[in-house]
Amino acid sequence: MITMPKLRPSSPHFSSGPCKKHANWSLLSLANAAIERSHRSEFSQAKLRQAIKLTRELLKVPDDYKLALVPASDTGAMEMALWNLLGPNPVVILLYEYFAKEWLHDITVELKLVDVQTIFADNKLFAQLSGIDFRKDFVFVLNGTTIGMSLPKIDFIPIERQGLVICDASAAAFSQELDFSRLDVVTFSCQKTLGAEANQGIIILSPKALQRLESYSPSWPIPKILRLKKDKCIDYELFQGRVINTPSMLCIEDYLDSLLWVKATGGVPALIAKTLDNAKIVADYVKASTWLDYIVKEEALRAKTAQCLRIIDPDITRLTIEGQREFIENMLNRLACLNIAYDIRNHREAPLGFRIWTGASIEADDLRALCEWLDFTFFEAKHNLNYNFA
Numbered sequence: 001m002i003t004m005p006k007l008r009p010s011s012p013h014f015s016s017g018p019c020k021k022h023a024n025w026s027l028l029s030l031a032n033a034a035i036e037r038s039h040r041s042e043f044s045q046a047k048l049r050q051a052i053k054l055t056r057e058l059l060k061v062p063d064d065y066k067l068a069l070v071p072a073s074d075t076g077a078m079e080m081a082l083w084n085l086l087g088p089n090p091v092v093i094l095l096y097e098y099f100a101k102e103w104l105h106d107i108t109v110e111l112k113l114v115d116v117q118t119i120f121a122d123n124k125l126f127a128q129l130s131g132i133d134f135r136k137d138f139v140f141v142l143n144g145t146t147i148g149m150s151l152p153k154i155d156f157i158p159i160e161r162q163g164l165v166i167c168d169a170s171a172a173a174f175s176q177e178l179d180f181s182r183l184d185v186v187t188f189s190c191q192k193t194l195g196a197e198a199n200q201g202i203i204i205l206s207p208k209a210l211q212r213l214e215s216y217s218p219s220w221p222i223p224k225i226l227r228l229k230k231d232k233c234i235d236y237e238l239f240q241g242r243v244i245n246t247p248s249m250l251c252i253e254d255y256l257d258s259l260l261w262v263k264a265t266g267g268v269p270a271l272i273a274k275t276l277d278n279a280k281i282v283a284d285y286v287k288a289s290t291w292l293d294y295i296v297k298e299e300a301l302r303a304k305t306a307q308c309l310r311i312i313d314p315d316i317t318r319l320t321i322e323g324q325r326e327f328i329e330n331m332l333n334r335l336a337c338l339n340i341a342y343d344i345r346n347h348r349e350a351p352l353g354f355r356i357w358t359g360a361s362i363e364a365d366d367l368r369a370l371c372e373w374l375d376f377t378f379f380e381a382k383h384n385l386n387y388n389f390a
Contacts, residue, residue, distance in 0.1 A: 002380050005373055008340060009366035015343035016145045016306040016357045017171075021195040022261045023363065033253035039246050047252055048241030054259040055202060058268055059173065062180055064207050068238040069200045069252075071225050071245050074170035077187035077201035080226045081166050082106050082139070085185065085209060086113060087218050089163050090136040094129075096121030097144030098349040099168060107139070111220060121149065121301070126156075134161035143172035145192075146347040148308030148355070149296045150176070157182040164209055171305050173202075174268055175275045175359055184209040190251070193271060193305065194258035195361040199251035200243075210234065271360035278358035278367055279304040285371040291316070291378055295351055308346055310353035315382065324352050327385065331377045340373045 013020040034044040052067050061067055070077050082103060093104050095118050107113050117136070119128050132138060134157065143150040150172070157165055159181050166185040169178060173188035180186070184206040190196035205213070213234055225244060229235055238244070262271060283302075286292050291313035296302045311317065316327055328345070332354075335341040346353045354374070358367065 002376065002383060005369065005376055007365075007369045007372065009369045009373075010363065011366055012336075012339050012342045014341050014356050014362065014366075014370065016192075016347075016355050017189075018191040018198050019193070019195045019357050019359055020361045022258065022265075022361045024261065025195070025257065029257040030250060030253045034249040037249065039243060039249060044249055044252075045241050047249065047256060048243065048247075051252060051256055051259065052239070052241060054256070054263070058259060058262050059178060059204075060180075060268075061204055062206075065180060066205045066210060066236075066239040068203050068205075069241070069243055069247065070203050070238075071200065071243075071247075073191065073198050073201045074168065074187050074189035075201070076225070077189075077203040078103060078166075078168050079106065080203055080228060081185045081187060082111065083218065083220070083222050083226050084228045085164060085166070085212050085216070086111060086137060086139075088212070088216055090115035090117070092117045092119065092132055092136050092138045094119045094121070094138075094140035096125075096147070096149050097141055098146040098347060099144065099170075100139075100141045103139055103141075103168070111218075123298075125301070129156040132156070134158055134163050134165075137163040137166065139166045139168075141168040141170075142178075143169070143176065143303050143305060145171045145303065145306035145355070146308075147295045147350050148303045148306045149301050150303035150305075152300055154179055154182050164212060171303070171359075174262065174271050175305050176272060177268075180204075180206070190255045190258065193275070193359045193361070194255070194262070195359075196255045196258040197248070197251040199248045200255065265360070274360040275304050275358060278360075278362055278364060279307065281364060281367045282307045282356060282358055282371070289375075292354075292374070295346075295353065305357060305359045307356040307358055308350060308353065309356070310346075310351050311378075313378075313382070315386075321352070327381060328352055328354075330381050330384075331374075334377045334381070335373060338373075341370055 034047055037044050056067055108116055164184040167183045169186050169188045171192045174193035186204040188202050191198035292309050293312045295308045295310050332345055344354050344356055346355045
């Protein structure tokens with residue numbers, strides 16, 4: 001007999017983006033937002049400067065690195081880095097997830113760079129990383145949420161290097177350490193670990209990246225929304241809160257609220273510790289499961305934030321792809337209708353399965369309850385499937 005679990009998650013929000021807000025969040029947190037005010041007003045500018053200051057403080061960004069709020073979330077920040085900085089050097093790009101493929105498209109198709117080396121994640125990945133020529137520019141995603149794969153360390157990047165290192169840290173910022181001595185460009189969004197609204201992105205530039213920006217002008221035209229230079233000079237006002245276009249000040253207030261939560265919680269180390277604990281809950285559950293496994297086989301490369309899972313039960317895997325998709329959709333709909341879990345379908349470019357966020361805004365008891373409900377909905381759906389076949 002299939003028994004419905006007694007415990008329910010206190011929140012059904014396990015999406016990997018936009019992610020769950022912290023436990024103390026409410027709309028009242030945004031009461032002092034600079035809505036109906038110009039983003040050029042001193043009231044709004046003070047909030048933008050505070051967001052930059054708190055981000056720098058919490059992430060321990062070196063004093064000689066510059067930080068700006070830019071349009072279009074992490075995507076906008078990464079596009080800005082690629083379009084402004086690439087061109088003088090050959091490029092090496094690490095490919096193991098969907099967004100890295102998007103950056104490769106930009107580099108080779110839009111920017112039309114031809115001296116591009118691609119590294120694919122396989123069982124020889126670490127050997128390949130140790131062999132990178134860092135006279136070239138290196139582009140990579142640190143923590144991929146489309147298949148749940150992440151680099152555990154970046155010590156393969158030398159501190160002394162000629163090329164730029166451009167890091168898409170969308171789901172890594174605030175959930176794992178960022179060694180800025182090995183990174184020249186870091187981009188991320190507000191919507192992942194912090195659970196803030198997806199609006200502005202953040203770009204952080206090292207002195208070497210700023211030197212490249214100052215001395216180099218690409219041959220291609222750069223849209224206004226991506227420009228880091230004005231009249232052929234670096235637009236330093238960007239790093240003081242003078243944003244390129246009109247941001248949502250409501251979203252900026254939400255970002256500020258998230259940053260203050262991080263500070264009150266104990267800073268980034270506390271968030272990392274909670275993320276690791278959350279990931280272990282799911283890892284222990286999967287290890288004991290007879291029907292679930294990770295998409296990423298190598299444990300060392302599994303992300304600690306987005307837990308991307310696939311069904312391995314032979315009764316289900318023998319179904320057609322459409323049959324498997326229907327089976328999973330039935331489970332997802334059941335979980336959503338019961339208000340147990342929303343939006344935990346794997347990314348559209350990933351294998352069929354489930355993607356569960358385990359960042360620091362997720363509570364451990366909610367994850368434990370979700371694991372029980374996953375078992376319940378799976379065996380319930382399988383029972384109905386067998387009944388229909390009988």
